[in-house]
Amino acid sequence: MRRINRPSCPNPTALVTNYKHPDNKEALVNASFEKCSYCESEVTHIYFGDIEHIRPKSKYPNLEFEWSNLGFVCATCNNAKSNKYDEGTPYINPYEENPDDFLIAVGVFLKNKQGNERGELTILDIRLNRPELLEKRQTKLESIGKTIDACMRTRNESLKNNALKAIKQEGNEDKEYSFFVKMLLQLHQLI
Numbered sequence: 001m002r003r004i005n006r007p008s009c010p011n012p013t014a015l016v017t018n019y020k021h022p023d024n025k026e027a028l029v030n031a032s033f034e035k036c037s038y039c040e041s042e043v044t045h046i047y048f049g050d051i052e053h054i055r056p057k058s059k060y061p062n063l064e065f066e067w068s069n070l071g072f073v074c075a076t077c078n079n080a081k082s083n084k085y086d087e088g089t090p091y092i093n094p095y096e097e098n099p100d101d102f103l104i105a106v107g108v109f110l111k112n113k114q115g116n117e118r119g120e121l122t123i124l125d126i127r128l129n130r131p132e133l134l135e136k137r138q139t140k141l142e143s144i145g146k147t148i149d150a151c152m153r154t155r156n157e158s159l160k161n162n163a164l165k166a167i168k169q170e171g172n173e174d175k176e177y178s179f180f181v182k183m184l185l186q187l188h189q190l191i
């Protein structure tokens with residue numbers, strides 16, 4: 001999960017009656033670089049993606065058309081989260097908070113920072129260590145690990161620097177599973 005900058009609502013008039021109006025949905029899709037705001041999977045490669053209510057509309061009907069309550073997610077995270085929401089232990093909201101303050105990546109696993117219950121509940125309820133995600137993260141980290149090894153072996157400085165630059169970009173917020181890649185790059189002291 002990465003911090004996402006919420007854009008201003010492009011079409012507030014449409015928002016009043018349609019929380020997933022295409023103009024507004026597009027802005028949210030672009031803000032998270034077409035990735036699910038919770039699991040960082042590239043959503044639009046597979047389907048159009050969901051606009052979800054951070055505080056579920058079944059419990060907070062007055063927030064159904066509230067821009068600050070909308071996020072872009074994949075169907076799996078959306079279904080897992082469903083209408084759950086505990087005001088006392090709210091899920092991490094990447095549009096308002098920095099997930100780095102709550103979560104860490106340990107290899108392919110997402111963990112909460114020591115004693116952080118909000119992080120723990122977010123991982124548990126949204127199933128952020130589900131097998132399909134572990135598999136995807138594993139594939140990504142293995143591929144980057146191999147490239148790092150190859151980089152370290154090359155004796156040509158230009159080739160090495162070029163390859164390292166490409167690897168570092170994989171840790172940028174617009175890349176899939178970048179939260180995990182960032183941690184791997186930090187371990188190798190590349191960032």
Ligand SMILES: [Zn+2]
Binds near residue numbers: 036074075077
């Ligand atoms: Zn997701």
